[in-house]
Amino acid sequence: MKLLKRGNLIAGGVSLLLGLALLLVAVLLPRPLQSQYQAERWAGESDKRYKQFSCVLAPGTVLEPTAVYSFRESALKKIAESDFELPPDGSAICDAWSAGGTLRVSGERGSFDAAGLAVGGRFFDFHPQTLLSGVYLSETDLLKDRVVLDEQLAWMLFGAYDVAGMSVTIGEQEFRVAGVVAQATDRFTRAAGGQTPTIYLNYEFRTLLTGDGVASYETVLPDPVKGFAKSVAEDPFAKQGLVVQCTDRFSFAGSMRRCAALLSQGVRTSSVVFPLWENAAVIAETACAILRALALIFFVFPAVLLIAAAVQLLRRGKGLLRRGGRAAKEALLNARDRRRERRHTS
Numbered sequence: 001m002k003l004l005k006r007g008n009l010i011a012g013g014v015s016l017l018l019g020l021a022l023l024l025v026a027v028l029l030p031r032p033l034q035s036q037y038q039a040e041r042w043a044g045e046s047d048k049r050y051k052q053f054s055c056v057l058a059p060g061t062v063l064e065p066t067a068v069y070s071f072r073e074s075a076l077k078k079i080a081e082s083d084f085e086l087p088p089d090g091s092a093i094c095d096a097w098s099a100g101g102t103l104r105v106s107g108e109r110g111s112f113d114a115a116g117l118a119v120g121g122r123f124f125d126f127h128p129q130t131l132l133s134g135v136y137l138s139e140t141d142l143l144k145d146r147v148v149l150d151e152q153l154a155w156m157l158f159g160a161y162d163v164a165g166m167s168v169t170i171g172e173q174e175f176r177v178a179g180v181v182a183q184a185t186d187r188f189t190r191a192a193g194g195q196t197p198t199i200y201l202n203y204e205f206r207t208l209l210t211g212d213g214v215a216s217y218e219t220v221l222p223d224p225v226k227g228f229a230k231s232v233a234e235d236p237f238a239k240q241g242l243v244v245q246c247t248d249r250f251s252f253a254g255s256m257r258r259c260a261a262l263l264s265q266g267v268r269t270s271s272v273v274f275p276l277w278e279n280a281a282v283i284a285e286t287a288c289a290i291l292r293a294l295a296l297i298f299f300v301f302p303a304v305l306l307i308a309a310a311v312q313l314l315r316r317g318k319g320l321l322r323r324g325g326r327a328a329k330e331a332l333l334n335a336r337d338r339r340r341e342r343r344h345t346s
Contacts, residue, residue: 116199
């Protein structure tokens with residue numbers, strides 16, 4: 001068959017390798033986005049299945065801590081009624097919440113405008129930014145008037161990174177620096193605008209933030225039955241904004257769903273504004289979908305060659321079967337003739 005020439009076979013092999021390379025890149029590309037993999041970290045070595053969700057609230061919606069505690073109680077009740085077996089320490093869910101905005105921070109070297117994030121829960125478990133000095137903020141902290149600076153803001157305020165214990169002023173209130181974290185360097189966060197100097201403060205000081213910041217709630221929930229975790233997360237947050245399932249968003253199936261919805265990309269049916277890490281994840285989702293779509297295109301020619309080879313083998317197989325059938329028929333006829341000859345001679 002002309003299609004199965006040496007040059008075509010070489011081209012098909014190269015195309016196959018390129019497709020496999022693109023699939024590998026699509027798997028590795030989003031891994032720097034650690035905010036999307038808290039479900040894996042929370043599950044640890046257990047065989048329990050967990051799903052992670054990002055619940056982004058509509059602009060103007062205020063997320064009160066009492067609402068978070070109420071959701072926790074409701075979620076734990078539903079989990080207890082399911083077939084999910086609680087781990088020994090009884091921790092079935094993991095969550096964090098935040099509100100964004102802007103503020104003016106003063107330090108030794110002057111006052112500067114910065115992006116502000118008021119955070120609660122296990123925020124730095126979901127967003128494990130590299131610590132350059134000090135410690136993260138924690139839900140169990142007794143002292144709430146502490147902040148975490150990113151490296152850019154720390155340098156602007158103090159000209160150094162090892163500044164844990166130093167003081168900054170926001171408005172008329174003084175805060176102690178708990179730690180300094182590195183800014184994200186991955187291409188997706190940078191593309192989403194992640195190079196703004198940022199300060200993190202306890203959620204109870206969210207009133208210090210100005211501007212129409214984004215409020216969001218992030219959670220990891222057990223999923224004993226497919227769809228269970230999603231139904232728990234969407235009640236009540238789907239009524240207040242948009243619930244995004246982070247788990248499996250970068251999978252092959254997720255990429256295919258994104259490609260299938262290509263025509264509707266960019267169409268917004270809600271007024272929800274994503275926080276930085278969600279915008280970065282959306283960019284990564286799109287990149288993974290493009291890479292996998294290109295991989296499938298590269299697989300087309302090798303697939304055609306494989307089909308052609310199968311057809312050729314099938315034709316050869318049919319020829320062999322026909323020749324084998326004729327040979328078997330001739331052998332049977334010869335055997336019959338020999339038996340007849342023996343009977344006549346006897």
